[in-house]
Amino acid sequence: MVFALLPKKSPNRDGGEVEIEKDLRVEDMEATPSGQDGPVLVSRENRQTVGVGTVENPRMTCRNVDIYYGDNHAIKNVSLDIGRNEVIAMIGPSGCGKSTFLRCLNRMNDTIEGCRITGEITLDGINIYDPKIDVVPLRAQVGMVFQKPNPFPKSIYDNIAYGPKIHGLKGSKSALDEIVETSLKKAGLWNEVKDRLDKPGTGLSGGQQQRLCIARTIAVNPEVILMDEPCSALDPIATAVIEDLIDELREQYTIVIVTHSMQQASRVSQRTAYFHLGDLIEIGPTEVIFTNPRHELTQDYITGRFG
Amino acid sequence: MAKEHTVKAFTQELKLLKAKVFEMAKECEGQLAKALQTLVERDTILARDIIEGDSKINSLQSEVDELAIRILALRQPMARDLRNIVAAQKMAADFERIADYTANIAKHVIDLEKITLHKPIRSIVEMANSALQMLRDVLVAYQELDTEKAAEIWHRDREIDKIYFGLLTQLRTTMIEDSTSVAPSTTLLFMGRCCERIGDHITNVAENVEYIVSGEMYHGRPMQLKSAHPDSSNPLSCQ
Structure with a gap:
């Protein structure tokens, strides 16, 4: 033409x-003539975080966090708050450090040899890397849901009851029954499994297993739930159910979600953080990140211009 | 430097969309240029041409809409891509309206032969001429995504509004003084109104140029104009 x-x-x-x-x-x-990106967007070479990473009255704060795997500098000087009752999404290409960062929020990186963390991460004002901190209750307070549903090879009931038992939350049998029921209800799974609580958790569908894992996390009264690509192994319907659940859980918990699906990040989160090669490039309200990002790297990633 | 999409077909679709909007705008510009000519020359054959040509612009708008909706559905565009598509659709709607007003002007050209109110006709020609220049310039601003130029065009709409205000006053006086002039005066009022609305739609296009680049709508924030208008009090706030 x-x-x-x-x-x-x-x-x-x-x-x-x-x-x-x-x-x-x-x-x-x-569509985007060269030269026009300049005055409006922060250049790709600039790796300073764009946007405000702090929030009022945060649940968790991260200040100048650096993470190393041996010589590999995986996270570079990241400062970020995680607010109360919010869903914050971490996005970025593979290897950008988003999962690494997520895992250090409940010290899941402790077990990895050669992993070294500097800076400060607090939960309700307490430094979680303080040597006096016991990681077991910490991981109950900051629970985690993984990419692949990983129910215990036990009954549905025991999957939920196991946490409260080992964390000493158990009272009477009826109290435990109540925890199981409430947790499964909160995870939107109760109606589907209430008649087969003694059946193995591994016998459920993928989406149901993931909700079982979320129920297991909820059962120990967490404050924060970390989700590492919780829907990547699920079909779109199961994904929609989990996303709906995330929205409901936000009323009671703080949720940090790592996802490869930008659509998912835009659907479930209120704030979005974009990571690139270990740097926190941009942080801001989700609608701003997806309609009007301020950094060239963020724009490249979310509009599908890679490499 | 802007990077290409990893999915090259996406880049092609966005380019095609912009090309379609331009094709539409170009048709629109041709229509308006013809309308100006008919106003000056009272060429009724050309006027009929304009009226018939409107349907082509309508079908181009449908094409823009269909393509935009297809890209939105299939590519889930984000950020500037999203703004480009939304702006393309809005601009196409503005161009379609501009073409309608142009056709309306053409429909009344035949009446001009019987009208002897030369001064108001000159005002209408002046408005149409300004609108044509604005339209041509806003297309360059869109092509180059030049926000400064877009802002300058936005402010230029005041000139049209000023002439329109003068036209209103003039025709009101004429109608009060001579009751037989009511019919021709209302025809001229209608044509003037069409020109004034065309100017408004061009400012919408200019706003969308700013929106594509910055994500914000331009609503006439203070700016340095090369030819600042001394009379900034606008009796006809147009939006």
């Missing part, structure tokens, strides 16, 4: 003539 945009010469306002040189073709229709 070729057509002239304007006559070759067109009179300008002062009566003089301006030169309009080119005929336009589809090939010329640059």
Whole structure:
């Protein structure tokens, strides 16, 4: 398709003539002409975080966090707050450090040899890397749901009851029954499993297993739930059910979700953080990140311009 | 530097969408140029041409809409891509309205032969001429995503509003003084109104250029204009 945009010469306002040189073709229709990114977006070379990472009255705070795996500097000087009753999504290409960062929020990286963390991470004002902190109750307070549903090879009932038992939350049998029921209800699974609580958890469908894992996390009264790509092994319907659940859980818990699906991040979160090669590039309200990002790297990633 | 999409077909679709909007705008510009000519020359054959040509612009708008909706559904565009598509659809709607007003002007050209109110007709020609220049310039601003130019065009709409206000006053006086002039005066009022609305739609296009680049709508924030208008009090706030 070729057509002239304007006559070759067109009179300008002062009566003089301006030169309009080119005929336009589809090939010329640059959706984002070069040079236009400059004044509006922060350049790709700049790795300073764009946006405000702090919130009022945060649940968790991270200050100048660096994470190393041996010589590999996986997270570089990241400062970020995690607010109360919010869903914050971490997005970024593979290897950007988002899962690494998520895992250090409940010290899941402790067991990895050669992993070293500097900086400060607090939960309700307490430094979680303080040597006096016991990681077992910490991981109950900051629970985690993994990519692949990983129920225990036990009954549905025992999957939920196991946590409260080992964390000493157990009272009477009826109290435990109540915890199991409430947790399964909160996870939106109760109606589907109430008649077969003695059946193995591994016999459920993938989506049900993932909700069972969420119920297991809820059973120990967490404050924060970390989710590492919780829907990547699920079909769209099971995914929608989990996303709906995340929205409901937000009323009681703080949720940090790592996801490869930008649509998922945009659907479930209120704030979004974009990571790139270990740097926190941009953090802001989700609707701003997805409609009007301020950093070129964020824009490249969310609009599908990689590499 | 802007990068290409990893999925190259997506880039092609966005380019095609912009090309379609331009094709539409180009048709629109041709229509308006013809309308100006008919106003000056009272060429009723050309006027009929304009009226018939409107359907082509309508069908181009449908094409823009269909393509935009297809891209939205299939690509789930984000950020500037999303803004480009939303702006393309809005601009196409503005161009379609501009073409309608142009056709309306053409429909009344035949009446001009019987009208002897030359001064108001000159005002209408002046408005149409300004609108045509604005339309041509806003297309360049869109092509180059030049927000400064877009803002300058936005402010230029005041000139049209000013002439329109003068036209209103003039025709009101004429109608009060001579009751036989009511019919021709209302025809001219209608044509003037069409020109004034065309100017408004061009400002919408200019706002969308700003929106594509910055994500914000331009609503006439203070700016340095090369030719600042001394009379900034606008009797006809147009939006």
